[in-house]
Amino acid sequence: MAGFDLSGLTASFGGERVIGPLTLNVKEGDQVALVGKSGAGKSTLIRLIHQRVDRESSLVPQDLGLVNALPVFHNVFMGQLDKHATWYNTVTLVRPFKQDRKQVLELLDALRMSEKLWIPTASLSGGQRQRVAIARALYRNAPVLLADEPISALDGPMAHLVMQLLTDRFNTSVIAMHDVNMAMKYCNRIVGIQDGQVALDEPADQLVASDIMSLY
Numbered sequence: 518m519a520g521f522d523l524s525g526l527t528a529s530f531g532g533e534r535v536i537g538p539l540t541l542n543v544k545e546g547d548q549v550a551l552v553g554k555s556g557a558g559k560s561t562l563i564r565l566i567h568q569r570v571d572r573e574s575s576l577v578p579q580d581l582g583l584v585n586a587l588p589v590f591h592n593v594f595m596g597q598l599d600k601h602a603t604w605y606n607t608v609t610l611v612r613p614f615k616q617d618r619k620q621v622l623e624l625l626d627a628l629r630m631s632e633k634l635w636i637p638t639a640s641l642s643g644g645q646r647q648r649v650a651i652a653r654a655l656y657r658n659a660p661v662l663l664a665d666e667p668i669s670a671l672d673g674p675m676a677h678l679v680m681q682l683l684t685d686r687f688n689t690s691v692i693a694m695h696d697v698n699m700a701m702k703y704c705n706r707i708v709g710i711q712d713g714q715v716a717l718d719e720p721a722d723q724l725v726a727s728d729i730m731s732l733y
């Protein structure tokens with residue numbers, strides 16, 4: 518599976534509908550930026566999509582989902598936990614295999630933090646922690662990337678480096694983003710969410726920033 522076609526997506530909290538019913542058809546090659554004001558429903562939608570496509574996706578959740586007590590290596594390795602036998606994962610906890618160390622190190626190098634390989638995740642900065650979650654998604658290497666504000670804690674040059682990496686490595690993605698200019702630069706389709714509904718769905722090259730700003 519590379520794309521997906523989901524319908525009947527709904528979510529409610531305390532009896533109040535915050536998403537849908539909503540239909541989203543994402544084709545292979547679609548790099549979708551989910552935009553919309555705070556509280557519009559982007560994170561909830563990413564979670565709903567993840568529930569449906571699950572193992573076919575690499576997820577970068579907004580809360581990152583890292584295990585603070587474990588080193589960076591192990592947090593990145595978790596991206597492939599379900600691809601290995603239990604014995605392999607258990608051995609890795611104590612003595613990681615050479616080929617995995619090499620692969621994780623290459624990813625960290627691409628994210629400019631190879632020196633942090635064995636550092637406990639708890640002692641990293643916010644931007645470094647975000648890059649660990651990104652490395653875990655890259656390591657998983659699933660057909661679809663689902664990412665919820667993956668560059669929110671990164672400085673300008675690092676945000677560009679990460680978006681370039683993500684769009685190079687994942688042919689199909691749904692990325693919730695607040696930065697409209699970054700969304701238009703790195704994604705080829707813009708989906709605007711307003712009050713839990715799709716209020717805009719256009720190719721990025723047919724929009725200007727002010728078209729998107731009307732959602733805010």
Ligand SMILES: Nc1ncnc2c1ncn2[C@@H]1O[C@H](COP(=O)(O)OP(=O)(O)OP(=O)(O)O)[C@@H](O)[C@H]1O
Binds near residue numbers: 555558560561
């Ligand atoms: N666990 C929850 N319990 C109750 N309400 C929730 C919960 N999660 C989200 N909501 C509500 O659902 C709506 C959509 O929230 P969501 O986090 O999806 O928005 P968002 O567009 O991702 O916002 P942001 O850009 O601030 O991250 C909001 O009104 C929010 O208060």
